[in-house]
Each structure stands twice: as structure tokens, then as C-alpha cells.
């Protein structure tokens with residue numbers, strides 16, 4: 001475990017004077033699972049100031065204490081099941097059919113990544129992925145920013161003759177996530193005491209960068225389970241989301257775990273009719289460490305039948321110039337900017353990264369899909385020293 005270097009606001013405080021914060025339910029926060037706050041969008045529709053207060057208390061606690069939340073009022077359980085059901089039909093296809101969309105044949109890190117083809121913290125993840133961005137033309141102009149040439153491109157959709165009820169529900173789900181994440185961000189900006197123009201600049205003036213995926217985590221066989229009676233089996237290893245400001249997902253089985261700030265792990269199982277959301281590193285940096293990019297992982301030992309999750313990552317356009325919010329305005333808004341915590345994820349960000357998030361995302365993708373990077377972007381593999 002390591003205590004990450006925190007942004008410059010912490011430098012005047014000696015590490016020993018900073019307590020490790022425990023996850024505890026804050027007064028006023030609505031109870032979610034095991035105290036992870038539940039943020040209920042319907043509370044904003046009643047016109048009752050008490051309800052509005054409850055909404056903002058829960059969101060504050062989610063931002064500053066947990067880095068995780070459940071969102072209610074954004075999607076129905078029927079729509080969750082429809083999207084997860086569609087994803088399951090893809091993962092149930094024969095391997096040879098899935099490999100028609102092989103991400104290893106796609107220079108832009110899109111398409112199907114086979115089981116264990118993705119790496120987190122130098123170890124393979126026991127999951128399969130189908131990765132998407134906005135459907136875009138490939139950028140071949142050598143004068144375009146490298147991130148654009150590396151990351152933009154067309155999506156890879158399964159043949160509609162094979163899966164006629166796939167693309168529509170998946171696109172509908174991603175649209176719900178996009179709308180919900182922007183809505184949530186609007187409320188976060190209010191809590192941070194900064195103006196609505198931030199939303200405009202971050203997510204409207206330039207089209208946001210989209211990253212989304214369908215993920216499938218197989219269960220262990222009985223024999224594998226006998227060999228792994230305890231410990232952690234890496235569905236996805238401990239990490240903090242590197243590119244996204246907010247990550248939203250729905251899931252159909254337990255397995256997701258959230259690292260408490262004392263280093264222990266808390267389960268974040270599915271709750272019907274809710275989306276799970278978490279804060280990513282750019283938002284943490286943007287807020288001088290106040291909003292927490294909490295470490296999380298998936299433990300395959302909790303999975304019984306095969307777990308599907310549909311993560312959606314909200315990112316601003318990488319050409320938007322960014323810097324941290326003024327510390328004075330955060331302090332004036334009562335934002336707590338003086339915390340440290342324990343993480344099993346490797347993270348050595350210091351705030352400078354906000355200036356070039358495209359670079360960070362290329363680094364992340366190179367580490368996650370080394371097979372793709374080695375084939376198409378050897379210069380990145382060399383630059384980042386990826387094995």
C-alpha cells in the first residue's frame with residue numbers, strides 16, 4: 001500500500017499530522033449500501049427544500065468522503081436489464097465470432113478484447129471487454145494531435161443480422177449515462193462553488209471524449225474456487241479511473257469493491273434501479289484532492305454465474321486547456337481540501353496532468369492493451385516503457 005503524493009495544497013502540512021479518514025456515514029447522507037451514499041435525483045423534483053438539502057448532503061458525502069455513490073432516478077431496472085441482457089448476448093457468442101471485432105486488429109483501442117488480454121497494475125484481468133468511443137472517422141492528418149490519431153476512430157459493432165437487438169439498447173444506455181453524468185456534474189459544480197461556465201467549457205463547447213465498454217467477468221469453476229478459498233482473484237485489479245471525471249456503471253452481480261480510506265475493502269453490489277458512480281483522477285486533481293478518486297477493483301470470487309457490467313466514462317475533449325480550480329474559491333465554498341488516504345493503486349499524479357489529459361489517456365490505454373499498442377503504436381510503448 002502507498003500513500004499517494006497529494007496535490008500542492010498539502011505540501012505545507014506534515015504527513016504525520018494528516019489523519020487517515022475512515023468511511024463513515026455523514027449526518028444527513030441518505031443511506032446507500034454499507035453507507036455508500038445514495039443520491040436520489042427524484043428528490044430534486046419535489047420542490048421541498050428539505051429534499052434538496054438531503055440530495056446535496058448525499059452528493060457532498062459521495063464526493064468528499066467516499067468517491068462512490070449510487071444514483072437513483074436516472075434509469076429503470078427494466079432499462080438496466082435490457083442493456084445488460086443485450087451485452088450478455090454478445091459475450092455468449094462463440095469466441096471466433098467475437099474475434100471478428102478483435103481489438104488487436106484496431107489501431108484505436110476499440111472492439112473486443114479477449115479474456116485476460118487487458119492489464120491492470122501489471123496483471124491480467126479476468127474479464128472480456130467490448131470497447132466504444134464516439135463513432136468517428138479515423139484521423140490520419142499527421143499534423144493532428146497524436147491523441148486524436150491514436151484514440152479516434154469508428155466503433156466496431158457486431159453484425160445486426162446476428163444480434164438484431166444489440167446496438168439500440170446499448171446506445172440508449174450510453175446516452176442515459178451521458179445525460180446523467182452531465183446532470184450530476186452540474187450539481188457537483190454547484191457544490192464546488194464554481195460557475196456553470198465550467199460545464200460549458202468542459203463538456204459543451206468542445207464535444208466530450210467518450211469512452212464506454214461492456215465487460216464480462218466469468219465465474220470461477222468449482223475447482224478454481226477450491227484453489228482460491230481466500231484472497232483476491234483479479235476481475236480487474238485495484239485502480240483509480242485515470243481518464244474519466246465521473247464513471248457510471250450498471251452491473252448484474254456482486255464483485256465490485258471500493259477501498260476505504262484506511263485501506264480495507266467495502267462491497268458495492270448491484271442495487272436495483274440504480275447506477276453506481278465514482279470519481280476519476282482528473283476531477284480529484286481539478287479539486288486539489290477534495291473529490292476523491294477512490295480505488296476500486298472487482299473480486300471474481302464473489303461472482304456466481306458470470307458478471308456483466310457496463311462502465312461509461314465521462315471525459316472532456318482532450319483539446320480543452322485545463323488547470324486546477326482556484327484553491328481560494330474551493331475554500332470559500334467550504335470544500336474540504338486537506339485529506340490523505342491509503343490506496344493499493346499506483347498513482348503519482350500531481351496536477352500537471354490536467355494540462356494534457358490526452359497524453360494520460362494514451363498512456364493508460366497503452367498499459368491496458370499492450371498487444372494493441374505494440375502492434376500499432378510502438379513509439380508509445382517505448383516512450384512509456386511498457387513491457
Ligand SMILES: O=C(O)CCC(=O)C(=O)O
Nearest residue numbers: 215236251256298309311
Ligand atoms: O466492472 C466493474 O464493476 C468495474 C469496472 C471498472 O472499474 C473499470 O472498468 O474501470
Ligand SMILES: [Fe+2]
Nearest residue numbers: 240241247296
Ligand atoms: Fe474503474
